[in-house]
Amino acid sequence: MRHKEGNKGKDIIEAAITCFAKKGYHHTKIIDIAVLANVAVGSVYVYYKDKEDILLKIFKNLWDSIYFKISELSKNSNLSPEKMIAAMIDDLFDAFIENPNIAIVFVNEQPQIAKISRTFYNKLYERYLDIGEEFIKKGIEKKIFSQEFNIKTFRIFIFGAIRHLIHHWAESNGKVSLSKIKEDVKYLVKNGILVR
Amino acid sequence: MRHKEGNKGKDIIEAAITCFAKKGYHHTKIIDIAVLANVAVGSVYVYYKDKEDILLKIFKNLWDSIYFKISELSKNSNLSPEKMIAAMIDDLFDAFIENPNIAIVFVNEQPQIAKISRTFYNKLYERYLDIGEEFIKKGIEKKIFSQEFNIKTFRIFIFGAIRHLIHHWAESNGKVSLSKIKEDVKYLVKNGILVR
Amino acid sequence: MRHKEGNKGKDIIEAAITCFAKKGYHHTKIIDIAVLANVAVGSVYVYYKDKEDILLKIFKNLWDSIYFKISELSKNSNLSPEKMIAAMIDDLFDAFIENPNIAIVFVNEQPQIAKISRTFYNKLYERYLDIGEEFIKKGIEKKIFSQEFNIKTFRIFIFGAIRHLIHHWAESNGKVSLSKIKEDVKYLVKNGILVR
Amino acid sequence: MRHKEGNKGKDIIEAAITCFAKKGYHHTKIIDIAVLANVAVGSVYVYYKDKEDILLKIFKNLWDSIYFKISELSKNSNLSPEKMIAAMIDDLFDAFIENPNIAIVFVNEQPQIAKISRTFYNKLYERYLDIGEEFIKKGIEKKIFSQEFNIKTFRIFIFGAIRHLIHHWAESNGKVSLSKIKEDVKYLVKNGILVR
DNA sequence: TATGAATGAGTTTTCATTCAT
DNA sequence: AATGAATGAAAACTCATTCAT
Numbered sequence: 001m002r003h004k005e006g007n008k009g010k011d012i013i014e015a016a017i018t019c020f021a022k023k024g025y026h027h028t029k030i031i032d033i034a035v036l037a038n039v040a041v042g043s044v045y046v047y048y049k050d051k052e053d054i055l056l057k058i059f060k061n062l063w064d065s066i067y068f069k070i071s072e073l074s075k076n077s078n079l080s081p082e083k084m085i086a087a088m089i090d091d092l093f094d095a096f097i098e099n100p101n102i103a104i105v106f107v108n109e110q111p112q113i114a115k116i117s118r119t120f121y122n123k124l125y126e127r128y129l130d131i132g133e134e135f136i137k138k139g140i141e142k143k144i145f146s147q148e149f150n151i152k153t154f155r156i157f158i159f160g161a162i163r164h165l166i167h168h169w170a171e172s173n174g175k176v177s178l179s180k181i182k183e184d185v186k187y188l189v190k191n192g193i194l195v196r
Numbered sequence: 197m198r199h200k201e202g203n204k205g206k207d208i209i210e211a212a213i214t215c216f217a218k219k220g221y222h223h224t225k226i227i228d229i230a231v232l233a234n235v236a237v238g239s240v241y242v243y244y245k246d247k248e249d250i251l252l253k254i255f256k257n258l259w260d261s262i263y264f265k266i267s268e269l270s271k272n273s274n275l276s277p278e279k280m281i282a283a284m285i286d287d288l289f290d291a292f293i294e295n296p297n298i299a300i301v302f303v304n305e306q307p308q309i310a311k312i313s314r315t316f317y318n319k320l321y322e323r324y325l326d327i328g329e330e331f332i333k334k335g336i337e338k339k340i341f342s343q344e345f346n347i348k349t350f351r352i353f354i355f356g357a358i359r360h361l362i363h364h365w366a367e368s369n370g371k372v373s374l375s376k377i378k379e380d381v382k383y384l385v386k387n388g389i390l391v392r
Numbered sequence: 393m394r395h396k397e398g399n400k401g402k403d404i405i406e407a408a409i410t411c412f413a414k415k416g417y418h419h420t421k422i423i424d425i426a427v428l429a430n431v432a433v434g435s436v437y438v439y440y441k442d443k444e445d446i447l448l449k450i451f452k453n454l455w456d457s458i459y460f461k462i463s464e465l466s467k468n469s470n471l472s473p474e475k476m477i478a479a480m481i482d483d484l485f486d487a488f489i490e491n492p493n494i495a496i497v498f499v500n501e502q503p504q505i506a507k508i509s510r511t512f513y514n515k516l517y518e519r520y521l522d523i524g525e526e527f528i529k530k531g532i533e534k535k536i537f538s539q540e541f542n543i544k545t546f547r548i549f550i551f552g553a554i555r556h557l558i559h560h561w562a563e564s565n566g567k568v569s570l571s572k573i574k575e576d577v578k579y580l581v582k583n584g585i586l587v588r
Numbered sequence: 589m590r591h592k593e594g595n596k597g598k599d600i601i602e603a604a605i606t607c608f609a610k611k612g613y614h615h616t617k618i619i620d621i622a623v624l625a626n627v628a629v630g631s632v633y634v635y636y637k638d639k640e641d642i643l644l645k646i647f648k649n650l651w652d653s654i655y656f657k658i659s660e661l662s663k664n665s666n667l668s669p670e671k672m673i674a675a676m677i678d679d680l681f682d683a684f685i686e687n688p689n690i691a692i693v694f695v696n697e698q699p700q701i702a703k704i705s706r707t708f709y710n711k712l713y714e715r716y717l718d719i720g721e722e723f724i725k726k727g728i729e730k731k732i733f734s735q736e737f738n739i740k741t742f743r744i745f746i747f748g749a750i751r752h753l754i755h756h757w758a759e760s761n762g763k764v765s766l767s768k769i770k771e772d773v774k775y776l777v778k779n780g781i782l783v784r
Numbered sequence: 785t786a787t788g789a790a791t792g793a794g795t796t797t798t799c800a801t802t803c804a805t
Numbered sequence: 806a807a808t809g810a811a812t813g814a815a816a817a818c819t820c821a822t823t824c825a826t
Contacts, residue, residue: 008810008811023311024307024308024311026222027311029794029795029796030795030796030797031795031796039811039812040811040812040813041796041797041812041813041814042797042798042799042811042812042813042814043810043811043812043813045796045797045798046810046811046812050796050797051796051797082390085389107307108307109307111220111303111304111305111307112220115219115220115223136389139389143391144390144391145389145390145391146387146388146389146390146391146392147391148383148387149380149383149384149389150376150377150380152372153361153376153377153380153381153384154380154384154389156360156361156364157357157360157361157380157381157384158357159360160356160357160358160359160360160361160363160364161353161354161356161357161360162356163356163360164352164353164355164356164357164359164360165349165352165353165356167356168352168356176348180346180349181346181349184345184346184349184350184353185349185353187342187344187345188345188349188350188353188388189388189389190388190389190390191342191344191387191388191390192384192385192386192387192388193281193332193335193341193342193345193350193385193386194278194340194341194342194386194387195339195340195341195342195343196342196392204785204786225819225820225821226820226821226822227820227821230788235786235787236786236787236788237787237788237789237821237822238786238787238788238822238823238824239785239786239787241821241822241823242785242786242787246821246822247821247822400806400807415703416699416700416703418614419703421798421799421800422799422800422801423799423800426809431807431808432807432808432809433800433801433808433809433810434801434802434803434806434807434808434809435806435807435808437800437801437802438806438807438808442800442801443800443801474782477781499699500699501699503612503695503696503697503699504612507611507612507615528781531781535783536782536783537781537782537783538775538779538781538782538783538784539783540775540779541772541775541776541781542768542769542772544764545753545768545769545772545773545776546772546776546781548752548753548756549749549752549753549772549773549776550749551752552748552749552750552751552752552753552755552756553745553746553748553749553752554748555748555752556744556745556747556748556749556751556752557741557744557745557748559748560744560748568740572738572741573738573741576737576738576741576742576745577741577745579736579737580737580741580742580745580780581780581781582780582781582782583734583736583779583780583782584734584776584777584778584779584780585673585724585727585733585734585737585742585777585778586670586732586733586734586778586779587731587732587733587734587735588734588784596789596790617815617816617817618816618817618818619816619817622792627790627791628790628791628792629791629792629793629817629818630790630791630792630793630818630819630820631789631790631791631792632818633817633818633819634789634790634791638817638818639817639818
């Protein structure tokens with residue numbers, strides 16, 4: 001087969017996600033990816049500039065799809081700030097449900113991405129968090145959300161918390177339910193731990 | 197003896213923390229550490245078995261000191277569950293204040309540690325989180341804390357959130373105040389974002 | 393047919409000469425040649441067996457044309473040994489005037505050719521130098537040329553000198569006149585540097 | 589043996605000269621050099637930055653020694669221009685007599701050197717040729733040498749001729765005498781081919 | 785203990801060549 | 806004849822680790 005068929009580019013990305021999740025970026029050899037993707041080593045370099053490029057593309061694909069969903073929703077609906085924050089949490093969790101390996105790569109290799117390109121890394125999810133911030137502000141204005149806390153802290157807080165939970169879930173091999181976790185998160189974010 | 201006797205073992209650990217924070221574990225060469233610690237390459241191997249061992253020791257030192265503080269407190273005081281949770285958050289944050297580089301290594305190289313030894317990794321902070329869990333349970337029993345949420349989720353949630361905030365602070369080069377963040381976290385944990 | 397039919401084989405050779413001159417044989421990629429010749433990579437292999445074959449053909453074409461000119465002259469004219477040697481020098485220089493890139497390839501890649509095939513390499517210009525040797529002998533017999541020197545040394549001497557001058561000219565980007573050089577060479581060969 | 593002994597740096601250079609002469613720079617693998625020098629691959633990189641660096645050092649050593657000899661002579665003696673030119677030719681030839689392999693590398697890899705660093709390449713023998721030029725000028729002034737020819741052409745001419753002859757000798761495996769060639773060259777340079 | 789020259793296994797990347805279309 | 810996606814062998818270079826001193 002010499003002429004383009006199938007989708008080697010996609011096969012390679014998927015093989016890479018599996019390898020990175022299992023052994024980590026640095027311990028994954030190009031030949032591991034190639035074997036799993038059922039292509040020759042050289043073919044990896046036909047589709048991606050180098051190993052870093054593969055990792056970058058994985059993150060780009062992931063965040064593009066997360067951002068797309070939530071930005072559509074924010075434009076086309078009129079959800080209350082409270083509902084919107086819940087939706088954002090839902091969408092973020094949902095992005096990983098189909099493929100726990102992406103969740104593992106997402107958490108473990110984030111430092112790698114930052115090392116490769118700080119700018120790329122920041123742009124990646126900044127847009128997403130900006131939308132969240134916007135709705136938090138609205139909620140505060142409408143006196144739905146508390147005036148007491150700092151928005152920047154909140155966005156980092158909530159993002160870090162979710163990241164860690166997703167990681168935990170991905171490594172538990174289905175022993176915990178992500179839907180249940182999702183609901184707990186939404187409850188905690190809204191109410192905290194004190195009895196109301 | 198007049199010469200600086202110093203403590204080569206400690207010098208090496210400190211040099212390693214700086215290097216790992218700056219370039220990441222995998223991009224740090226043993227010679228980088230040796231040069232910064234002002235010792236010969238061979239000396240690194242006198243004090244540590246190999247490169248992994250250095251990273252392991254960094255994490256061990258860190259968690260031992262965090263755990264020690266909080267376990268003393270839990271044994272010797274009679275703080276309310278609410279106060280105890282706040283103290284745990286305080287102590288965790290405080291562990292990093294003196295050296296932001298440890299915070300960066302702590303967050304970035306956690307996956308490495310897990311790769312090296314899953315068991316070691318789990319034991320590292322399990323003891324700490326167990327104490328937290330215990331006090332959450334007490335709080336729920338005493339109806340101080342809500343019955344609604346899942347304790348496991350909570351411990352992961354809060355830990356992930358704090359980890360991410362500490363990382364953010366460490367990389368901001370002192371532009372954000374960790375004390376302020378600490379207070380916000382305690383507020384959020386207790387109350388969530390809804391107006392009470 | 394309206395389309396440029398062209399001569400792909402020739403286009404490829406010409407592109408190769410340009411590439412080899414600019415980057416050297418080893419640093420030239422087949423795709424570089426293909427792009428410059430405006431053909432597909434695969435087409436290069438339709439016309440030439442492999443990369444070496446292209447280089448071989450360049451040298452063969454060059455020497456065939458040089459030899460053809462001078463062998464015609466030697467057969468059909470009755471020039472004196474002195475004039476004949478001058479004519480050979482002229483012709484050798486002239487072969488490069490139209491395309492300095494060939495001169496650069498000629499000098500730089502000669503070792504390559506020798507590496508590829510010692511026999512081929514020798515045959516390449518042996519015929520040409522043989523003619524020269526023949527006329528030197530005649531000149532010595534007729535007492536026009538000195539008895540003192542060794543013919544073999546002379547043929548190597550003169551050829552090396554010319555090769556180096558041509559190279560120098562080719563790399564000077566037209567800043568020196570090849571015609572002037574040619575005259576100087578003829579003078580030096582005949583007279584040496586001593587005042588007569 | 590862990591502590592510096594012997595002279596691995598020199599062994600590597602010598603092995604490299606042999607390999608480059610036999611197979612050419614591009615066809616020589618680092619491991620070829622290492623094996624011949626009786627060191628490990630890694631050791632080559634302890635002494636030299638990379639493959640190019642080895643080649644550069646070979647040329648630098650060669651020209652430094654040629655230049656040193658002739659510059660001493662030019663400063664400390666009062667040779668006539670005629671004798672001086674002869675001495676320069678002698679010295680250049682002599683540099684190769686002990687090691688024909690250097691001669692082969694010298695001729696074959698010169699283009700490589702130019703490709704690596706044009707500046708380095710020019711500086712290499714420019715000093716040597718400058719001295720030659722100086723004595724040619726003196727000879728012309730004193731009417732010993734002919735006014736007719738161009739000095740620049742001469743220096744390129746003579747250098748190219750010698751280079752080629754040395755190469756020829758080095759590849760002949762001792763079948764031709766370099767001393768005899770040397771004398772012929774001196775004769776040709778002085779007298780040319782015409783009967784006086 | 786301390787040293788640092790020496791080692792060589794391990795990996796990424798390149799690129800000439802092939803061949804199904 | 807023409808194409809260019811696919812291949813995989815080949816090689817440079819790195820760096821953790823060792824060990825004679």
